[in-house]
Amino acid sequence: MTMQRMALFRLQRKYAPYLFVTPFIVLFLLFGVYPLIKSLVLATYITSGPKSHLFVGLENFRFLLSDPDFHKAVRNTTVFAFFSVFLQLPLSLGLALLLNRELVKGRDFFRFSFFSPHLVGQVFVAVLFSVIFIPQFGLLNRVLHAVTGLALDTKWLTNPSLVMPALILTSLWMYVGFNMIYFLAALQAVDRELYDAAQVDGASAFQQFLHVTIPGIRPVAVFVMVLSTIGSFQLFELPYVMLGNSSGPEGAGLTVVMYLYNNGFVSGDLGYASAIGWSLALGVLLISLVQMRFTGTWKREE
């Protein structure tokens, strides 16, 4: 009896880890790995809804290369990503530097108020800002009119050249404090003794920033940059909801994911949508690799 129980105990011990990962593996294979492979296959078909397929080989990708709407989507998304990295991240770092001073009282309050917009999901931010941006009565135009004299009927969401600035402004509000949290954590992890040593050597505040702070936070900075680039290239909800489920005036708010959604789930061509998806994935991967290379992430590991 006890022998049997011992054997059973050993048996459950041996197979427990497999049992523990099984639900995860099954779901992951079914809803992660299978669709990933299937999307490669789908990308070589033209489809009309989930039922009818026509094999076209690499035709979808060739068509993408000469598709003016796709070009527009890529251009818009790239502009958005550019500003996300080169405007938003320096501001995030700036806020983190302000908060990182030891003398700041009420740091928790400031940190929360900078971070709080991130709690609002993209769709809800989009609805809120679509009203904030309306001409004549919207909050933004009223404030800008009072402060800078900007015309009250500035049409943020219907003037093609203002759509992108409006989107960048909105995402700035949403994410600047979120990224600040990462920078703040990194700044607080920099060894205090390095600053003391630099001070003894007579380094100015700016020299300390350049030679102690920047190298200290570099791994986190690269991490944040890669993450926000990937996130920016997935832009969809913000313009889609703000522009009333359209790509905006003259397609000024068309993004890659919006183009994927329109082709796959409005027109019903899941094949072309998959081709767009894979172009997005490869593009994002390539940019991430370039960023990591450029910032020397790999060199440090050698």
Next chain:
Amino acid sequence: MPTNSVKKQLLQVALYTALIACTIVMLTPMVWLIAASMKGPDDLFHYIFFAPRLSLHNFRQLFSDIPFLRFLMNSVFVAGTTVLVQLFFSSLGGFALAKYEFRGKKIIMIVMLATMMIPVQVLMAPLYELIYRMRLVDSYLGLIVPGAVSVFGMFLFRQSMLQIPDDLLQAGRIDGCNEFRLYWNIAIPISRPMIGAFCLISFMGSWNSFLWPQIILHTQERFTLTIGLNQMVGLYAQEYGALMAGTLLSVLPVVILFFLLQKEFISGLAAGAIKG
């Protein structure tokens, strides 16, 4: 020439001015949202912020003219279920990856890492086809099941459970605990901070998700808040007050959850960044 302490004070003043200015900019849209929700239709654009008389008109309209309550309940159900399911599978799997050596472990980790680099939108078309063949289009099941696993959560739990001492687990075994009880009675209680952080991350992910529900939900009765509110923008474009009240009520649950779990969340986020 200013003395050192005067210079220091000036710096303090400049610092706080900058911080307070940033705070005002960041909080103004939310304050405006609260104000706009509580203004009557005539006052909405008459006063920039709060009107002298508060009105519940917008909320009344939200619950009588629009199936807002239904959207809210749907979101609570879908997000609540998603959190529980993700939490269980991710922590159980994470426990196995952290505390056991078994065949195939390395491969699982590599495949997981590789898929984390791929934008989820790539999966949408084949996933829709799959859900269509499983006859789950326009159902809660179709909404929840593909999101039942979180690769990110699995990594998070593996990372935090690495710190559980092996001696503790061994002691449990000598006392006759089976492996599941080790997970349930030792690993889970120890991981409480990470559970708090993950609950918030997972809840926010489900609560705010739009693309997948927009793809598979067709019947208004099953709409979640994001889908319902987006539809409202189209149908009630001029009813700004009701839209703002709906937005405010949609944001509130996340804010409340954040205040309950903020300690765990901030430390979890920071730990992830430093280790990552």
